[in-house]
Amino acid sequence: MDFTKLSVIKNIENIKDKKISCEDLILQYIKKIEENKEKKAVAEVFSSSLERAKEIDKKIAKNQKVGKLAGAVLLIKDNILYENHKMTCASHFLKDFISPYSASIIQKLMEEDAIILGRTNMEEFSINDSNNKSDGSAMSVNLSLCGAAISVDAGGSIILPAHLNGVIGMKPTKGRISRYGITASSSSFDQVGTITKSVKDSALLLNFLSGYDSFDQTTCKKEIPDYLEKTNKDTKNLKIGVIKQVYDYIDNESKKRLEKVIKHLKSKGVEIVEINYPYLDMVLPIYEILASAEFSSNLGRFDGIKYSTRSKFADTIEEVYRKSRSEGFGKEVKERIMLGNYFLLSENFDVYYNKARKAQSKLTKEIKKTFLNCDAILLPMELREKTNTNSQIKDLEKDVEKTLVALASITGLPSLSIFYDIEKEAGLINKKEKSVGIQIICDSFNEQTIYNIASMIETENLKEIQ
């Protein structure tokens, strides 16, 4: 039987019930990764995963207690540090980098006997990967190369690829999950999240990923509910807001789809309220300025001196920096570093950085106000018919898409992307022609409401499949 297609929760049960061993499960995934090699979703399968699987199998055979994630086989994004394993951020610069320590989240997952199967491909230092269908993490989950992927979102790099690959992307509240051991790209926006096949898988993983970490002072001490336990599909008395300005951004086809979703939600007893939020134009500039400013500073440490590859042609210290960085970084990374440095120059600081920060706090305050009137905000993921070939319009599309996913990033709010199979004839979630991709955003630390709504949608979807 092919166990790879199953959810994490199902496979945890299977391991417990001894329907399959961890070792065999890992071997099934490895086989699948081999079969899908040409898709380049996975950068490396860690050989340690088999050892770990055998250890856990031994424990099970001896009837010893195993962790609550025994059976969860995870791929991690290639910017998460796992002790004694390679991490490259998909950059030539870090091609030989071995992590000297493990990220706090890796430690937490390992304590519960999750198995880290390997690392997934990504765009170099996460640059532009929010628009990337070929994001290794999202692709891997879609192709069943792992049970779930632990990824890092900055400006939509979980939400969008997950959507494009027909799986569920979750970016929790800023400060919910520790960033210690995540290679920083844009610190304010970097946020660990999950890419999963089911809502409950995400809820389960969030239970273990969340929480204060003394190694990350920006994490929050707020209590962690048992997301999995508390997830219910009851959507009665729920109020969901739709930002009226969103309609200015989307074409008729997308509008029709969104209206179908709204109609369907209403039929489920959800109250839909209109929200006035005339700030969407500002989202992308804020994100671009702040993210590239932080990016330029965060990548300074890759200088050819310590762990990054040093140019063979450098004689002076100046040349070590210049040549190593010229050779080490790709074009897009360099562009973003240049841009970020430009925004931070003392003569530009007030015009760009400070303005963007002020605008960011205004936008955050305003969106938080809307939660006085609703429990969640619904945003569409698809914006225009994809038949457009005009490249300029395509760029515009990208901007709009990015605007709608970056909103949660700049405001630090939790968000989840899921397909809503309203036509009820799709058969498979992946057949997105007949389904609508949506994003649900809630107030800070209200991941539970997101899971409740997503769970209802998922149940609706599955009804037709079964």
Next chain:
Amino acid sequence: MNKEYDIVIGLEVHAELDINTKIFCSCEKSFGEKPNTKVCPICVGFPGTLPILNKKAVEYTIMAGLAVGSEINKKAVFERKNYFYPDLSKAYQISQLQHPICIGGGIKLSSGKFIRLNRIHLEEDAGKLIHTFAGTEIDYNRGGLALIESVSEPDISSADEAIEFLTKLREFFVFSGVGKCRMERGEMRCDVNLSIKEKGSEILGNRTEMKNLNSFKSVYRAIEYEAKRQIELINKGEKIIQETRKWDDDKGESFSMRSKEDANDYRYFPDPDILQVNISQEVVDRLKKKIPLMPEERKEKYINEYNLPEYDAEILTSSKEISQFFEDSVKMLDNAKEISNWIMTEIMKIMKDDIIPISPQYFTDILKMLLDKKITRSNAKELLYEVCEKNMSPIEIANKRGMLKVITKEEIEKIVEKLIESNPNSVLQYEENSDKIVKFFVGGVMKETKGKADPILTKKIIVKLISEKLK
């Protein structure tokens, strides 16, 4: 004709905080250890690491500010100062720009002139480069140590004033306990900004900056040199280039490092990894109580409350350790002058590296025995050294060694009479060489009494008895 010029100096003083760990990780603060043995992924800036701000470092900075009369900012922000240098592991230094912890304050010089401080902020130190024949090596042991930077306004107008300012600033930090400021260890370093202006004029010339001066002497010499250089240039009709200069202490001159055009734009921005620090009035009040009196205030107190001469008060407040030792001792023994005398002579002699090897308790125990005439002065001294060596109670030692028994006048007389009888020749030599003979008999008495006899009394008795005998 050459014009007259005023010198305008502003100082930036870096002082290492006296806390056990680095500012953003738990690595031990060290000095002179093997390179890169006191480092971790955080202070070497490995990918994925985040700074964990040390609370004590913030508290000490607040205390430093309170000691020099700064206002404490209600909110403090840490920013990144971005530049490339091999000793800077992250390619940015976490420092403070817009919202430092302390604002204002200043130091009053003995002339009455007030040197204003602009601010005191908290930041991390960089590592060190070690240049060898094989190439340059980097030692990150120092990287990430907690530093406070005190920035003065350009109120200083001579090398002497600069040194007095530095001396007083150092005293404030040492007395408030925030730093040891041992310059020979690089725990205090100084940048000098200097420009000149025509006497009476308000227009400042271009300023130069000399970085990382690590002794008062080099600060003094660098200022003298730079002022002279600038004045000479102007008198020759040349221009002063705004630049950073490096002071070479061996050569006694400075040379240009980089001009303003090459200067870094540090691209400061708030560090997204560190939350804004909110400092409440309660915290400030609590820390205020922790700050002891400063040397000036102590001096006054010693003169007025303990009736000590100014000379004594000056010496007793010359170091925090001595001052503290004095105050602790006075609490145990109400005889400030006696304590002061002993500190100024014996204690300062046996002090090593700012450490006094005897507790105020043991020290005052000895003095009490002496003042109660239970032991002699010479025994007291001997006892002091022995207590330092063995760290045992002086009462116990005195008991063991039989020092406590006081020899009466009668007993001394008996011993002297015996000595006269057994040394008739010596007695005969008395008239020729009285000093030598008295010394000889005192020695005899001390030997007999194991030093417990009062030497002055003994001397009197010897002179009296020998004179009687010779009659």
